[in-house]
Amino acid sequence: MPAPAPAQPSPRERRRWTRYLVNERAEARVYRELAQRRQGEERAILLALADAEGRHEQHWLTLLGGEPRSLPRASIGTRTLGWMASRFGSIFVLALAQNAEDRSPYDDDPHATPAMRADEKVHREVVRGLAARGRRQLSGTFRAAVFGANDGLVSNLALVMGIGATGAPPQLVLFSGIAGLLAGALSMGAGEYVSVRSQRELLAATEPGLDAAEVLPDLDLDANELALVYRSRGLSEIEAQERAQRTIAQAKAPASDRPLSYRHRSDATESHEIVGDAWRAALSSFLFFASGAIIPVLPWIFGLAGLPAVLLALLLVGIALMLTGAGVGLLSGTAPLQRGLRQLLIGYGAAAVTYMLGLLFDVTLGG
Structure with missing residues (x-):
């Protein structure tokens, strides 16, 4: 559900939303550029991330009331990622993208929805999984x-x-x-x-943990990226979707009804380093x-x-x-x-x- 927009947004708020808009578009282009250099499961995951950024873009367009007349340039970091993705498409780009996802501005923005904040945290885990392969x-x-x-x-x-x-x-x-x-x-x-x-x-086997557990209840069951985390770790699309549904259901359940292993679960699909x-x-x-x-x-x-x-x-x-x-x-x-x-x-x-x-x-x- 979109966050309510102020009746008359201030010029400062509109500038901030416009900046978010261009950064979301630039990040989506980065993921699409990377997807062009990948095949199979990694390509599908990257395209799904680009689609998620598109949903965020639409949110800011809605608050702005349509396409602004003028748009600023994307941030230097995002433009650098785009330049590298179009020329290299390497593990270095994924590593930098992981770091960029870790610095989401939505955590402190009241006009970003809880689902968007949850998406950004889960995106970091998805990119971390892709970068970990390389x-x-x-x-x-x-x-x-x-x-x-x-x-x-x-x-x-x-x-x-x-x-x-x-x-x-x-x-x-x-x-x-x-x-x-x-x-x-x-x-x-x-x-x-x-x-x-x-x-x-x-x-010994090392198992990455999902430190975004606190935002799982905010994920959209019909279009969530938690399944991408499990796909990036080796599960098939169907298996990842089923596991994501179970995990979110557990997160939405009352604390007394959650399995004891919920906070300390292991990832059996993660291979040895x-x-x-x-x-x-x-x-x-x-x-x-x-x-x-x-x-x-x-x-x-x-x-x-x-x-x-x-x-x-x-x-x-x-x-x-x-x-x-x-x-x-x-x-x-x-x-x-x-x-x-x-x-x-x-x-x-x-x-x-x-x-x-x-x-x-x-x-x-x-x-």
Whole structure:
């Protein structure tokens, strides 16, 4: 049931509703763009999400009394999602969409219906389920790639900075960097193999919970998205619809009539988290560590020495740390700049410590 509109909405309220309208349209386009790059069940789920955004769009059109004469642009985040969805359609877009659904403005808006607020919370779970599929496929290799590259960047930068600060000749700095590359890559590969094998043998099932349980009574029984949550976790359309109907019926029932397991139910359809193949993860870790560790050594490989080599190494490693940190941020649905800066500070912090130690050793030996 639509929320009642004020008799004479203020200009500020109309501007807010118009902003909601354009954002709903833009989000629907994002889901349709993603659906064009998917097949089967994922395509159907994404199209259903787009239809839900269309219902929200119609709500704001009704309150506005029809199509406004002029429309503002959608929010920057929504436009960015649309741009990425039309060009990539990847797991990164779903991760960012999950984060966007988590920031619904309807929670505090009296003109949004309870059903709309419930929809937004359930949409987050649907997108989380879709993104989780891609994350599971990427988890082992991606983890090895990120950890390997970052370890190579930070450890070898710290190594060459420390050796260089002692006043060692460029040939010794270069040899130390290459030796650190090989030793670290072999160690990372072996460690990753053992780690993944152990996790595959001991990994316990993890079951995502639906933290939107409090809004289940507000879902529309005839057009609810709760079934999409179960479809995104692997149930067929019929099974998901039946389970959603049962869950909503339980939520609408008096508390005394609900099963004891209602608040603590498990999802038997959720498969075990697969962390990847051990040999593949080990090889990826070796290669990515080596690719990261070679970057700090490049200035000495090309014949630079002294302060110019140090400054160039810091610049190259800084760019690489920002890129890897931003990649992790995109995949996890968080701000890429924040993650990139965090990686940069960690890497430069480690390099600064070893550089100071190198200066200390140089003074001690020189004395």
